Amino acid sequence: MSIEFFLDGKAVVAQAGQTIMDVAKANGINIPGLCGEKRISKTTSCFVCVVKDKKTGKFLPSCSAMPTAGQDIDVTGADVLEMRRTALNLLLSEHNGDCEAPCTVACPAHAAVEEYVRAAANGDFKGALAIIKERIPMPITVGRVCPRFCEKQCRRNVNGEPVAINEFKRLAADVCYDSYMEDLPELTGRKVAVIGGGPAGLAAAYYLRLKGIQTVIFEQMPKAGGMTRYGIPEYRLPKNLLDKEIAHFEKMGIGFSFGKTLGKDIQLDELQKQFDAVIVAIGCWQASGMRCEGEELATPGIDFLRNVIENDCQAPNPGKVLVVGGGNTAMDCLRTSIRLGSPDVTCIYRRTEAEMPAEKIEIHEAKEEGVNFQFLTAPVKLEKRDGKLVLTCQQMVLGEPDASGRRKPVPQVGSEFEITADTVIAAIGQKTAAPAGIPVDRYGCLAVGDDRVSAGNRIYGAGDCVSGAATVVEALASGRQAAMAVARDLLDIPVETENPINVSRGKWQDLTLDELVVLRDDLSTDPREKLAYIPLEERKNSFKEVCATMTADQLTKEGKRCIECSCSDKHDCKLRQFSGDAGCKTDAYSGMRQSASYDVRHPEIIQDRGKCIKCGVCVKICKEVVNKSLLSLQKRGFASCIGTAFDQGLPLSCKECGECINACPTGALAWRKKR
Secondary structure, X not given: OEEEEEEOOEEEEEEOOOOHHHHHHHOOOOOOOOOOOOXXXXXXXXXXXXEEEOOOXXXXXXXXXXXXXXXXXXXXXXXXXXXXXXXXHHHHHHOOOOOOOHHHHHOOOOOOHHHHHHHHHOOOHHXXXXXXXXXXXXXXXXHHHOOOHHHHOOHHHHHOOOOOHHHHHHHHHHHHOOOOOOOOOOOOOOEEEEEOOOHHHHHHHHHHHHOOOEEEEEEOOOOOOOHHXXXXXXXXXXXXHHHXXXXXXXXXXXXXXXXXXXXXXXOHHHHHHHOOEEEEOOOOOEEOOOOOEOHHXXXXXXXXHHHHHHOOOOOOOOOOEEEEOOOHHHHHHHHHHHHOOOOOEEEEOOOOHHHOXXXXXXXXXXXXXXOEEEOXXXXXXXXXXXXXXXXXXXXXXXXXXXXXXXXXXXXXXXXXXXXXXXXXXXXOOEXXXXXXXXXXXXXXXXXXXXXXXXXXXXXXXXXXXXXXXXXXXXXXXXXXXXXXXXXXXXXXXXXXXXXXXXXXXXXXXXXOHHHOOOOOOOOOXXXXXXXXXXXXXXXXXXXXXXXXXOOXXXXXXXXXXXXXXXXXXXXXXXXXXXXXXXXXXXXXXXXXXXXXXXXXXXXXXXXXXXXXXXXXHHHHHHHHHOOOOOEEEEOOHHHOEEEEHHHOOOOHHHHHOOHHHHHOOOOOEEEXXXX
């Protein structure tokens, strides 16, 4: 017997026994649902699959509701979608887990940190490198100079130091880079010009080649690398290693044209005629001044570093040095001055050490090498007297927080004093020098909207010239984003987007180790492995790389310190997928969440009750498919949970089955060892 009814105004036919969801699927309409499973009896617990009977105004669970003749069902109306969104938001409000590991969330490139750490720790360096290069195409460089956003959010900070994540990138690249090559698709015939051979431009060219698009990088300098070559000292990034890394781009077929400055040697309109699109990634090469009288007498920090690098670290002794600034460029200038033989190197910074934007490790190493720091000091005037530079400074006190969130330094009246030096270096910041004809915002950065510098003209922006001076890994992420936008427009390839839903257990500062899931029996409580530094005197008197790459044995030990706190179901979790599709928010409803609770008594299986949505699918799978009755819904109300009779735990025989794990829509039941 068949039944005719309507789905979104379209006449459809249902056969005996079919639900509304069955008929919708047969007609190409996918209705989301978390508790439906064809092998078990109807559950009807999540209400994510609701539809609306237009005649009665009632909402029905489509996974169990049978259609009636002439029924008019609304599947995709606004109120139906809102009802599903409400159901999903309510489930998220009680969900307690980590969809993605905090390290990956913190990484500007969203590299799969947990996965490459696991691969390298198991000795699979080539596999680790492949995972890394999905998002970080310059692992040799990033493995040495990254400020380690990931490590700052590592959950091991709860009870000690973070996992040495950056070292996994560094070793995987050092071991496998010479023999590694991506699977390159055939070229599509499309060509793109990339202006700028720094990290953003290189990344853009890299990801375009992976989409079959030919690129030519136009670079103003004699060699590629941008600030990684001309702004990062040799002791942090040896240039022979950077050469090896950039040679890989040439092996991929990416073209380079050096000595080409935009607006001088090459013109934007000419490139537009020759190429299908243009990506502008010209960086931030214009130094900011000290904003005081006589600032023109100071040497810009990036010019100082560039001069040393271009002269193969053979620049003259700068004498007594004052460096004004507190960022990583300032640290590079300070430590470079030490290596050039300066007998007296001082950092002038207007806030306290706690507010310095430089990485803590950079500050620490600068102090080890003999750099002096003078905090709460700001320049007022720079002048030249008797062949020396005289910097007039004033002492500061910290006032109220400014727009950056840091307390604003306020001058102390009558506190001015003078410091004499041979060299004064201004390492205040950098900005973009955009050629005429390219629109910029009020900060002088390229004005990019909807991925393009200007709508409809196939000109795109990437890197520091868009964001302002940032880090290498942020530039790589920006270059990838630009490449994906170009691929979308030229090849009609959808831009890959991150899943907008990421449930988190919270910041590590608010947690204890007991509140974090332990997915491995061999979780190490050992301290973080230490880097092997060259002797201090050698550091101070040469430009040799300051420390060696960690060994494979060290990283095997480090890998055992990783909690592996991302969800094993993160790539196919239905709750996450449907919530993202519906535009849900993890904080739509506030209130108490289920506390973290794990059953780890079984050697192969873990039950994470914080992730359980109590759909009951596992209970019915065990009873109706496996013919066991090991699981049941226990307790009542908010405290209800899935458990075993008399809380005995799952029997050892369950390791041969795994049906409940396969059916769980949220990863609340999972194999202890991630697969």
